[in-house]
Amino acid sequence: MKNITIADVAKHAGVSKSTVSQFLNKRYEYMSELTRKRVELAIEELDYRPNTVARSLTQKSTFTVGVIVANILHSFSTHIIRAIENKLYEKGFHIIVCNADDEPDKEKEYIEMLMAKQVDGIIIFPTGGNIDLYKRMKKSGFPLVFMDRTIPDLGIETVLLDNEKAAELAVNHFVESGCSQIAIVTTSIIRNISPRIERIQGYKRALENHQLNVTSDYVKTADADAIPAALEQLFNLEAPPNAILAGNDIVLMEILKYIKEHELKIPNDVAVIGIDDVPFASFYTPSITTVSQPMIEMANLAVTLLMRQISKENQSEAEVYRLPPTLIARGSC
Amino acid sequence: MKNITIADVAKHAGVSKSTVSQFLNKRYEYMSELTRKRVELAIEELDYRPNTVARSLTQKSTFTVGVIVANILHSFSTHIIRAIENKLYEKGFHIIVCNADDEPDKEKEYIEMLMAKQVDGIIIFPTGGNIDLYKRMKKSGFPLVFMDRTIPDLGIETVLLDNEKAAELAVNHFVESGCSQIAIVTTSIIRNISPRIERIQGYKRALENHQLNVTSDYVKTADADAIPAALEQLFNLEAPPNAILAGNDIVLMEILKYIKEHELKIPNDVAVIGIDDVPFASFYTPSITTVSQPMIEMANLAVTLLMRQISKENQSEAEVYRLPPTLIARGSC
DNA sequence: CTGAAAGCGCTTACAG
DNA sequence: CTGAAAGCGCTTACAG
Numbered sequence: 001m002k003n004i005t006i007a008d009v010a011k012h013a014g015v016s017k018s019t020v021s022q023f024l025n026k027r028y029e030y031m032s033e034l035t036r037k038r039v040e041l042a043i044e045e046l047d048y049r050p051n052t053v054a055r056s057l058t059q060k061s062t063f064t065v066g067v068i069v070a071n072i073l074h075s076f077s078t079h080i081i082r083a084i085e086n087k088l089y090e091k092g093f094h095i096i097v098c099n100a101d102d103e104p105d106k107e108k109e110y111i112e113m114l115m116a117k118q119v120d121g122i123i124i125f126p127t128g129g130n131i132d133l134y135k136r137m138k139k140s141g142f143p144l145v146f147m148d149r150t151i152p153d154l155g156i157e158t159v160l161l162d163n164e165k166a167a168e169l170a171v172n173h174f175v176e177s178g179c180s181q182i183a184i185v186t187t188s189i190i191r192n193i194s195p196r197i198e199r200i201q202g203y204k205r206a207l208e209n210h211q212l213n214v215t216s217d218y219v220k221t222a223d224a225d226a227i228p229a230a231l232e233q234l235f236n237l238e239a240p241p242n243a244i245l246a247g248n249d250i251v252l253m254e255i256l257k258y259i260k261e262h263e264l265k266i267p268n269d270v271a272v273i274g275i276d277d278v279p280f281a282s283f284y285t286p287s288i289t290t291v292s293q294p295m296i297e298m299a300n301l302a303v304t305l306l307m308r309q310i311s312k313e314n315q316s317e318a319e320v321y322r323l324p325p326t327l328i329a330r331g332s333c
Numbered sequence: 334m335k336n337i338t339i340a341d342v343a344k345h346a347g348v349s350k351s352t353v354s355q356f357l358n359k360r361y362e363y364m365s366e367l368t369r370k371r372v373e374l375a376i377e378e379l380d381y382r383p384n385t386v387a388r389s390l391t392q393k394s395t396f397t398v399g400v401i402v403a404n405i406l407h408s409f410s411t412h413i414i415r416a417i418e419n420k421l422y423e424k425g426f427h428i429i430v431c432n433a434d435d436e437p438d439k440e441k442e443y444i445e446m447l448m449a450k451q452v453d454g455i456i457i458f459p460t461g462g463n464i465d466l467y468k469r470m471k472k473s474g475f476p477l478v479f480m481d482r483t484i485p486d487l488g489i490e491t492v493l494l495d496n497e498k499a500a501e502l503a504v505n506h507f508v509e510s511g512c513s514q515i516a517i518v519t520t521s522i523i524r525n526i527s528p529r530i531e532r533i534q535g536y537k538r539a540l541e542n543h544q545l546n547v548t549s550d551y552v553k554t555a556d557a558d559a560i561p562a563a564l565e566q567l568f569n570l571e572a573p574p575n576a577i578l579a580g581n582d583i584v585l586m587e588i589l590k591y592i593k594e595h596e597l598k599i600p601n602d603v604a605v606i607g608i609d610d611v612p613f614a615s616f617y618t619p620s621i622t623t624v625s626q627p628m629i630e631m632a633n634l635a636v637t638l639l640m641r642q643i644s645k646e647n648q649s650e651a652e653v654y655r656l657p658p659t660l661i662a663r664g665s666c
Numbered sequence: 667c668t669g670a671a672a673g674c675g676c677t678t679a680c681a682g
Numbered sequence: 683c684t685g686a687a688a689g690c691g692c693t694t695a696c697a698g
Contacts, residue, residue: 005691016669021693032667052449053395054691056386057674064429064450072418078411085405085432094446096397097430099418113427116385117397257616280613283590338675349685354677365683387675390690668698677690682683 004046013042024050056118064094065306066114068107070125070149070193072099075249076276076293077125080147083299084123091307093120104129115142121306123147128191143309145302149194150320157309158320159302163195164202166291166325170245170273171206173289177333179243179271182207183218183234185227185255186247196221199247199275227254235262243267243333246274252288253278271333275325286331294323337379346375357383389451397427398639399447401440403458403482403526405432408582409609409626410458413480416632417456424640426453437462448475454639456480461524476642478635483527483653490642491653492635496528497535499624499658503578503606504539506622510666512576512604515540516551516567518560518588519580529554532580532608560587568595576604576666582611585621604666608658619664627656 006024010017015035022030023039031039042048056062067084069077085095096114100107104127111133114122121143126134128151137144138156146158167184174182184203186196200221204214217237220230231254234241246252252274259266266272266286274281277292301321339357343350348368355363356372364372375381389395400417402410418428429447433440437460444466447455454476459467461484470477471489479491500517507515517536519529533554537547550570553563564587567574579585585607592599599605599619607614610625634654 003691006693007691017692018669018671018694019667022668025693030667035667049445049449051390051451051691052446053386053389053451054674055693057384057390057676057691058693060674062386072411072415078405081430082405082432085430089431094429094431094450096427097414097418098422098427099415112382113385116382117427118384118386253612253616256613260616260618260620278613279586280589280611280617283586283593284613285593285618287593336675339677340675350676351678351685351687352683355684358677363683368683384675387690388677390675390692391677393690670697672694672696674691674693678688680688681686 003051004048006048006050009039009042009046009048012046013038015039060118061120062118063092064096064117064119066096066098066110066117066119066122068098068100068110068114068122068124070100070107070127071102072097073250074276075278076148076295079295080299083296084303087300087303091303100125100127102127108133111137120310121145123302123306125149126151128193143306145306145309147298147302151194155318157305157318159298159305160195160320160322161293161298162322162324163198164205165322166275166293167199167202167245168206168209169325169327170275170289170291171203171210173273173327173329173333174243174245174271175206175210175212177243177267177271179333180212181218181239181241182212182243182245183220183241184245184247185220185222185230185234185251187221187227187251188223189221196247199245203245224250224254227251228258231255231258241270243271243273246272249274249276249278252276256284256288266332273327273333277328281328281330284332288332289330290328291325292328293325298323336384337381339381339383342372342375342379342381345379346371348372393451394453395451396425397429397450397452399429399431399443399450399452399455401431401433401443401447401455401457403433403440403460404435405430406583407609408611409481409628412628413632416629417636420633420636424636433458433460435460441466444470453643454478456635456639458482459484461526476639478639478642480631480635481528488651490638490651492631492638493528493653493655494626494631495655495657496531497538498655499608499626500532500535500578501539501542502658502660503608503624504536504543506606506660506662506666507576507578507604508539508543508545510576510600510604512666513545514551514572514574515545515576515578516553516574517578517580518553518555518563518567518584520554520560520584521556522554529580532578536578557583557587560584561591564588564591574603576600576606579605579607582607582609585609585611589617589621599665606660606666610661614661614663617665622663622666623661624658625661626658631656 006017006020010020098110107127108130123145125148150158189196207214222230246255273289275291277290281288281290339350339353343353431443440460441463456478458481481493483491522529540547555563606622608624610623614621614623
């Protein structure tokens with residue numbers, strides 16, 4: 001079953017391929033009314049659809065953007081993907097979704113595949129493990145925006161949460177509720193993943209602002225599967241915390257699991273705040289106080305920045321955009 | 334900054350483009366050891382990467398698969414996307430993710446865009462609103478697999494849950510726990526979305542098997558935003574149910590919200606089972622009994638079927654594959 | 667207003 | 683073993 005091409009349409013309409021092409025690109029000034037009608041009819045009769053691949057080859061644009069998330073298991077990632085897809089759909093772009101699984105090698109492979117595919121740009125939640133590659137992309141002028149995580153000195157446009165502020169909001173709320181033994185738990189920081197580092201920074205700063213002690217015992221970082229053990233340590237301290245800030249949704253779920261298993265009461269035994277507004281927060285018992293990220297705004301901004309790069313409009317310096325978090329006070333603190 | 338092409342490599346290595354192409358395609362038999370080395374070196378020195386778009390144009394294959402989900406808000410959808418991406422990554426394929434938002438028009442546009450992009454195949458969670466288009470795709474031999482929802486008489490390979498069984502498992506569990514006033518709530522069935530219809534069927538059949546009455550009052554279907562009102566009706570019946578089966582994760586969350594707001598006790602006032610094993614099920618209070626779908630198996634099977642179609646190996650009849658659900662008994666029933 | 671020709675960057679017979 | 687040529691399905695100057 002042969003695919004019909006622009007040549008078939010041209011023949012059917014009795015015009016040249018050039019003219020059909022002009023028609024496809026809506027440059028109707030270049031043809032008479034009669035020609036236009038003829039081409040239109042031919043396209044309809046043959047049910048012709050232009051082959052985007054061929055067009056991309058000449059135009060050097062695929063109207064496709066790659067999105068590489070570090071870890072698709074975070075609900076934040078899927079929400080951002082959804083919002084990006086939504087925004088890009090309006091602009092006639094498609095997204096290729098890739099999950100690096102927190103593995104720099106996988107991320108590298110994806111970047112190369114996407115570039116070989118001639119995507120017009122990439123939005124990355126960087127693993128942080130491919131600095132040289134990021135630099136080369138930046139240097140070659142390839143449209144690139146980082147999301148969620150920043151990497152210093154690269155000059156790459158980045159959209160993320162004001163993470164210090166997020167932790168600060170949480171700590172302030174704990175303090176206002178009378179908690180003073182405040183701990184923070186995040187996933188691993190071995191690769192210096194910026195939001196985690198920054199949330200810990202913000203946590204420390206906020207404690208200091210309140211003249212509270214910062215103890216390293218109260219700062220736990222571990223891979224997702226080691227979180228239960230970390231919590232065990234935390235609660236077996238001589239002076240266990242009476243408040244825990246969960247660095248993200250996965251940590252929050254581990255904390256809630258632990259609390260349930262050990263039959264602790266929230267907020268009496270321990271108060272809890274989670275960064276990322278999980279879907280069950282409002283109807284959990286007690287309802288969970290969270291710090292939410294403006295995910296749609298973040299996605300839209302990333303798309304805007306990327307599109308600006310794609311259309312070469314970006315004269316300005318690359319910036320790091322930190323969007324403000326919001327505390328949603330509920331029953332867990 | 335000119336992109337380097339196969340011609341540059343050929344010149345640099347002092348061979349023809351044909352030879353470089355053979356090298357790229359690993360057909361080393363077609364060249365001497367020396368030539369091979371030369372080409373290898375040239376590619377390295379120039380840091381050359383083949384342009385996949387050009388390759389796709391000649392080879393008629395993009396190594397890309399489209400995935401159109403009906404509604405990305407269901408956690409089921411994102412899990413399936415993740416699993417498909419994972420499986421396809423192994424095979425060197427990328428996925429373009431599209432969210433039809435339950436709108437047939439949007440679905441149609443996506444299908445056409447994807448086909449224009451020459452994707453090698455599409456996995457669709459069909460809205461059910463584009464029967465003619467599905468038929469044409471099938472007829473033209475375009476690789477196509479349906480996920481989650483089946484549409485009768487189309488002869489399109491489909492992977493879904495054994496939905497009747499899923500509802501039956503839940504009803505049986507309710508009955509075993511002593512509930513007899515069992516209701517079911519699902520999202521809207523206006524477009525005859527098969528899993529919803531089938532879950533209601535399974536629910537009815539199971540009730541009959543237990544010699545229980547089937548009342549239409551106990552079967553509620555509504556769009557997500559109308560679920561609270563539907564629940565209101567349900568609980569204001571003269572004989573309100575003492576057990577509710579949630580047709581999916583979104584409905585489950587609405588039910589839990591309602592229950593919390595009205596200070597009802599699970600399972601004493603009302604027992605609850607949800608289809609789809611939500612992440613918070615295990616640590617909710619009480620923990621939630623769910624019926625889970627074998628999502629990874631479903632995704633893998635869909636990929637296998639699609640790949641078989643892509644490589645034209647599918648002599649067999651198109652089949653509908655119904656995978657078995659599993660009941661995970663917890664505290665809510 | 668219209669069309670012939672060249673080109674995008676590959677691959678694939680085919681000839682030598 | 684190696685290369686010239688044609689072709690994939692478009693677009694884009696350019697000439698008339």
